[in-house]
Amino acid sequence: MTPSILLARMEAHRADSHTLERYAATGGYQSLRRALGEMTPEQVTAEVKASNLRGRGGAGFPCGVKWGFLAADTPHYLVVNADESEPGTFKDRQLLERDPHQLVEGAAIAAYALGVHQAFIFVRGEYARPARRLQRAVEEAYAAGFLGKGIAGSGFDLDLTVHLGAGAYICGEETALLNSLEGRRGEPRIRPPFPAVAGLYGKPTIVNNVETISNLPWIIANGGAAYDAIGPQGSRGTRLFSLSGHVRRPGNYEVVMGLTWRDLIYGESLGGGVRDGRALKAWVPGGASSPWLVPAHLDEPVTIDDATRLGTMLGSGAVVVMDETTDVVAAALAIVRFFAHESCGQCTPCREGTTWLQRVLERILRGSGRPADLDLLLDVSDNISPGLRWPPAQTTICPLGPSATAPIVSIMRHFRPEVEARITGGARG
């Protein structure tokens, strides 16, 4: 039986899972009350550490360990990253729209543990409907005394502000997000210092993903050990996967990691297989930044560490399925074009390299590809991410540049003859 932590309420209460009334009637804000009334901030942090919850934004860093890096200098800030923009990913949007109080309570718990009195939820600007839902939840929480002064009768104060971004994928990178929240261009900062030491306005700041924070009410209610008992070592808890592309049942699914890719893509209650009875060609396993997997990997376990072993990652949990009719060069171009568009332009290898990758792929698709283009694609990629190894090295400030090489590496690794045929055979059709 798969435990449902994140989606249980919205699945049981379709009409009103987003309201305070339903949230409170289904155990909501009890974890915050318990944390404030019965636990010290250190005890809250200890439970989160014991849960072995790893970040759900892409990097998979252990949440409790990250919190432990928070420097003593004050004030402290908490920023929830709801700038969900990784192609293929739409899990946070569902959490925002359907169970916003779960996120608000999680943020309040995190703020208490971290000694934070001012927190921000940074929502991408295109998420107008989810942002409105979240804003109403925040207002309900203020009115009910779960935000503001003296929360739930305790001496703890917290202000929470929903902030809209303005259209820039790069702001999902935590230091770019902080610059954006400071009213600056969303350009990543050189790390170190990490935000836990010098973040918003140079003050110690924790940046956590929506899904990560949404797990906290359950962890405080049930204990870190209970969370740590779910799923394989290194990939504890449940996790949301966003399935899209040529899959029969697209959607967000909450699963315990450790199932196989075949289970996830073909399971009757999960992906349901490939559309129109077609054969599977490849899939993006963890968002556009992740190198692709192919049918030979179907029986590999879906865990963070197994993905690393296969030279890829679970990243943001976005699985994009491609069937046998997929033109892999065009698919790679769709991803490369994204990174070329979203490159902030600070670092030359990324700014110039992503554009070159796009142009060369476009040339191949037009039927004007040259035999030397294969080496050119790899050479440009190598300039952005030396050695094209995994985890990727980078010549850039942030990981966006190396991410753009993932589709190049993927088509060269798995579909080189097809790419070569496009060059020698000219344009398709």
Place this chain on the structure above:
Amino acid sequence: MSAWPPDLEARAQALLGRYPEPRSAVGPLLYLAMWHEGGLTEAGVRRVAGLTGLTPVQVQSVASFYTMYKEAPGRYLISVCTSISCHLCGGGEVLAAVEEETGVADGRTDAGRLFTVEHVECLGACGGAPAVQVNYETVEGVTPEQARHLCRWLRAETPAVVRSDELQERFGGQRAFDWGPGDAAGAAAPVPAFEPYGTAGGLA
């Protein structure tokens, strides 16, 4: 740097009060400026600069980094996703249908400023690909034919407020997930409709 009408100034002060430093309000204030003038104008940039203690050039430098601060968008901003999931499910054909039906090419605005058409990167609606937004209100599972109907409907009806739920009902198909109950608010301008920024329409 002349002040805005009193209600807008009050809204601006409330936004400034949400942040430890006024500069953080630049983004929200730019939306407010767009709402007031139908796009980001030089006067809007100057007012935001005045409110935040920055120079107009600094504000312009910030605004130009982002895609959503547009100078002179049409009344209806039609954004068609062509990122990987939408690409695989026909987003390119939807974009072509929108361009043809509106007569507006990707990245352009018509002379009457009724439509701006753009292809965009991922809208977070991948399970409901292909996805389209009108003034940042999402509709999912759109066929090229339904996209044409959508454009014709906007031209014929010129709705004052565009709502995701209504768009989805009329023109949508497969959703990324169950959206749950509807939302009465919507967009009355090519700016994300968000109550704290004073940019939401359709509420009593």
